[in-house]
Amino acid sequence: MxxxxxxxxxxxxxxxxxxxxxxxxxxxxxxxxxxxxxxxxxxxxxxxxxxxxxxxxxxGSYVPGHHSVLLLNSPNEQIAKDIGRAIMERRLAASINILCRSSTMYYWKGEIQDSSEILILVRTKTSRIQQVVEYVRSIHPYANPEVISFPVEDGSLAYMKWMDEAIPDD
Structure with a gap:
């Protein structure tokens, strides 16, 4: 006290x-x-x-930060689809985009790596981020998958309302 x-x-x-x-x-x-x-x-x-x-x-306005967009990486399109579907089936996201293969460079174990990956965009409630992160870590093939979130500061109120309806409350 x-x-x-x-x-x-x-x-x-x-x-x-x-x-x-x-x-x-x-x-x-x-x-x-x-x-x-x-x-x-x-x-x-x-x-x-x-x-x-x-x-x-x-x-009639949006509360900034109530929703977020997460960036996830995946080694190939099939794994990206599997991860995306698993997230959707658990109702942790309102929608997911799987973007085409991109070239990526990163440091891993002290060396620069050059490979290609698939980027996944996940739209969810900010309150669900930790659940998404924990779930993705449990199923992802990478030892340290990229899971980065950005709060949504503004947007279409009708779209945000739809997201709230698509994702059940915690």
Missing amino acids: TFVATHRMEWLLQRCHKGSVSQSFFRTFLLVLCLILVLSVSLYPGLKSVGIQLHSALT
């Missing part, structure tokens, strides 16, 4: 001992306060999503 919260609790306890507040009332008050705190923390992801949807509906 913070210093202020601890100080207030001590003050309430002192008041209880002086008889101005009954101990049963104080215990009930603390129980209700703890219950509210636990419910708030456990419902936070759902409440946040509802709050964002209400904000968008009332103001």
Whole structure:
């Protein structure tokens, strides 16, 4: 607890001992306060999503950062399709693009590597990024696959609404 919260609790306890507040009332008050705190923390992801949807509906604007685009790499088109389909089947993304083969250079074990890869663009809710990252790491053939995310700062409100409908809440 913070210093202020601890100080207030001590003050309430002192008041209880002086008889101005009954101990049963104080215990009930603390129980209700703890219950509210636990419910708030456990419902936070759902409440946040509802709050964002209400904000968008009332103001007609997009809440920056609610959605993200992830970049993934893949050694070939078939693996890219397999990864993309697996992400979609788990409802972790609203849509995925698999882009044609590109040339890539990178450092690996102290040496410059030159190869070709397939780039995958994943559009999802920002709150789902960690799930996508963990899942991709678990199925990807590379020891250290590229998974980089960028928050969406603005865009078509209708498209963002469609994304929210396509990806279930956490």
